[in-house]
Amino acid sequence: MKNKGIIIFLIVLAVVIIAVIAGDYLSGRPDKSAPNPFAYDVNDFKNVPEELIHFTESKNFKLGFEQATSITIDSDKLYVTGDKKLQVIDLSGKLLSEINLPDEPKTVEVYNDKIYVSVNNQILVYDPNGSLLNEWRNSDENSMITAISALENNVFVADAGRRKVIRYSLQGEKLTEFDGKADEGVVHGFIIPSPYFDLDINADGDLWVVNPGLHALENYTEDGNLREHWNNTTMQTEGFSGCCNPAHFTFLPDGRFVTSEKGLVRIKTYKPSGEFEGVVAAPSKFKDEGEAPDIATDSQGNIYALDFDKKMIRVFEPK
């Protein structure tokens, strides 16, 4: 037959054309539709390349709390709150002392041998022996105190309920408060969709506040003037996602940020400039959709994560 090869080729092409058209026609029906391409699926983001993980979990301590609430470190001692207690633990996990509290605490800060604990949105000040030194009354029923940090003559309190940072004197006198809005509208103000609103002071004495709705960390003067900020919104490992992240943060001794996120639970480090550095603990380390661990760091650069779901303190050392 003349042109036999061409004819066979043409028949094959005709079959391909019919198959493609028929296949396309029959696919995409509601009973054969592909999985929802817009489905909220974060599974892919749970996988973190090994080379990005710069810390390793070295040990962990079981807690004596039914419901732990916060952690901080001062002079290489862990201060952990939960139930109606505050426990002081050394870095090996040995319980040093315990202070009973009148109700369930929310957050703790230790500065210059004074322990500041938020209980029922009041701030209680204790000495290291557990003696109550002062009680700062707060009558605003909308308040929800989520973080405390002190420096020199100031105690800064993050109030998620009122979306403000309040500056107190060491004696408990309210000095000023600010909401993160700049005059020129450059900064939106604190966007806090859920009660996660953290602040901390680094080794240089700079006050940093999370603006969780903007996935931002913002540096303010003590009077509430914005000095600088950085943010990183992305589903990828190097940034933050969801309604309100990072949920918690703290500083390493050299000024690097350590952040803890909810939703896609993970702990990461950022350079002082805000540039992503690496991962401390990947999502696989935590319970799916668990709570964001509260975090603290010691003088050696180890990171202590208060895992609310596993009810333990988990220690991560640099690799």
Add this chain to the structure above:
Amino acid sequence: MALEYFDVAVLLVVLSLASWLVVKKRSRQSILWLSVFTLIYFGFYRNGCICSIGAIQNVTLSFASPAYTISLTALLFFVLPLGFTLFFGRTFCAAACPLGAIQDVVIIKPISLPKWLNKTLGLIPYLYLSLAVLFAATGTDFIICRYDPFVGIFRMDAKFHMVVLGVSFLLMGMFVARPYCRFLCPYGVLLSWMSRFSKWHMTITPSKCIQCKLCANSCPFDAIDYPTNEKEVLKSGLGPKKFLTYALVIPLWIAAGVFVGNRSHTFLSKANPDVFLAELLISKPEIKNDKDNIDVQTFLSSGKTLETLVSEAEIIRHKFYYGSMMAGGFMGLVIGLTLLNTVVFRKRQDYEPNRSNCLSCTRCMDFCPVEK
């Protein structure tokens, strides 16, 4: 919007130029370059949209749905080539259609198809036109656009299977010249009707044919009619008796087509998403719990009740009932007339382009030794 009117202006210029180049200038070279321009402008630059072929559906929907208003540009894209064809033959196919142009540049070794195969495959565009009109009129789908094999190549964003489709057509086009134009294009059906009556259709020879036969095999589209051999015609038994038989059978073909359309309307109506979804929700109510099924979840979140969906689906199916029978009847008529055409004897003394199938590419002119 301004660019769309500019497109219409470009189409008008290209059609005018193509008609002049085909009918007056008789220049294959110029037609080739003009079609390359069309390929670049209407194809790759304007992404193959809007095109006259797809405009069939816009025109249909504008008649079928009072809620749809066709744009003036779409209407002009539909009407202008038909108007030019009525006067100058299918000069639109020659140089103003990007789908034709992309196929024309890949013709390498065209083979001649047997007449029976040409005739049989030539029915497909009528079927495609019927379905395209039916689906557009019922608001089901714009299948001409959906299965345009080249638009994804123009836009360079085609899904893999559409790339396969486009490449398959181009590979096929290396040996079967312009397969989409000849055996699929629904607009080609309308153009062929217009072209039959074209006033100044191109001719192979500029003056008197000298019967040199040099052009006989020059057409890659098998669109040259040879001079009739009366002895062979007599031997084949063609005559009034056969003509009458074939003519009388046409109503039967139409009736058969209507019957097939009637029987197939349920199947065809399932192409409509609302009809399919209504049937699916009735036959598989558990699919409501499938959170990954975006179509079902979209319907459930719309707040529409199943009863409303079913009543809408019934209206659409009713349209398919009549539409399918009309489409079937049309196909029956086409088959009947095609068969009748095979027993019609037309006396022809010269080699002539078949007005219906000739794409006015002017290749044959280069083979004609006759000077003006």
